[in-house]
Amino acid sequence: MERIVRKYRGKGFKLTPQRIAILKFLEGNTNHPTADDIYTEIKKKYPTVSFATVYNTVQALRDRGELLEITIDPERKHFDPNPSAHHHIMCTGCGKIGDVFFDYSESLGLPEEVTREFAVTGNHIDFYGVCTRCRAKTS
Amino acid sequence: MERIVRKYRGKGFKLTPQRIAILKFLEGNTNHPTADDIYTEIKKKYPTVSFATVYNTVQALRDRGELLEITIDPERKHFDPNPSAHHHIMCTGCGKIGDVFFDYSESLGLPEEVTREFAVTGNHIDFYGVCTRCRAKTS
DNA sequence: TACTATAATAGAATTATTCCAAGATAATAA
DNA sequence: TTATTATCTTGGAATAATTCTATTATAGTA
Ligand SMILES: [Mn+2]
Ligand SMILES: [Mn+2]
Ligand SMILES: [Zn+2]
Ligand SMILES: [Zn+2]
DSSP: OOHHHHHHHHTTTTHHHHHHHHHHHTTTTTTTOHHEEEEEEEHHHOOOHHHHHHHHHHHHHHHTSEEEEEETTTTTEEEEEEESOOOEEEEETTOEEEEEEOOOOOOOOOOOOHHHEEEEEEEEEEEEEEEHHHHHOOO | OOHHHHHHHHTTOOHHHHHHHHHHHHOOOOSOHHHHHHHHHHHOOTOOOOOOHHHHHHHHHTTTTTEEEEESTTSEEESSSSSSSEEEETTTOOOOOEEEEEOGGGOOOHHHHHHHTEEEEEEEEEEEEEHHHHHHHHH
16 A cells, blocks of 8 residues: 555645555456446445546546556456556456466567558457356356 | 348348348448447438347347457447458547458467466457558648 | 645436337248 | 238337536645
8 A cells, every 4th residue: 555655646646545445456456347346346445435536547547557448348348457568358258357468569460451551559459268167157 | 232132031130121221331331330320321211210220230140140349449339240350450549440351360379377267269459550641630 | 734736526417228118010821 | 912920110218337517625735
């Protein structure tokens, strides 16, 4: 917690109790929570917290490059406190999202008809699969 | 149009005028339209068409593997009448989505810690970039 | 301790998408 | 053809995710 406070204080990022709670929840979190996941968690300690605060905070973090919005799930956005370039895999059974830490950049050259039209700035791979637990169920 | 009718008739896919109009609009369409794009277009000829019909139809097509739902745009779903495996690139300026026809499968091996947990079934790459027109504007 | 820019909040508004019940019609077979 | 019926279309309501707004509160700073 002290680490978090130290990291953000004095960077123009105002640290309120709600924000600190959100930052603590996100710190090292690899579950790729939704806005509702964050809201539900913070509400335990701050029952009056609002969705507006959750969205405001993740937007502020996103704008500072501290957090990524993940689009792999067609139903809703998921948030990732790890802003380093990496990819994701989602279980088509339960929706669980896992990390894929591997840099494929070297392999992702684009056809000339694409580079003629687009100046490429980034990429993200969505993998799909079935997790261990879901395989156990179905079999 | 006759080709479309021939393709779907007798496959348990009931062909109504609205559906034929949607199929015609999608046929060969590489613009990755949203539900609203489809609705707006069909409404020109069938002013009473509803969003329910648009969504019902794209769902029916999706379930038959004739159409893909694209998640590259965090704001809304886009639909792609080309169900063959391919990837996409979106302009971060105007949102335009282009196709990337290249099979990267060979290069997308996954780390063992991932394959230990997930049985991989598919992948899709989102590329980001800036299109020609947007580059012209900004410079 | 006072000041002020910024944040938190409730709730309304917006937007995308799904659901539902009633009427309409495409496909099929007599 | 015509009758049958499963499926589709439709308007509108319902849901769900996200954003906006006006007001009140407060963190950081002087
Ligand atoms: Mn991640
Ligand atoms: Mn495409
Ligand atoms: Zn699973
Ligand atoms: Zn553009």
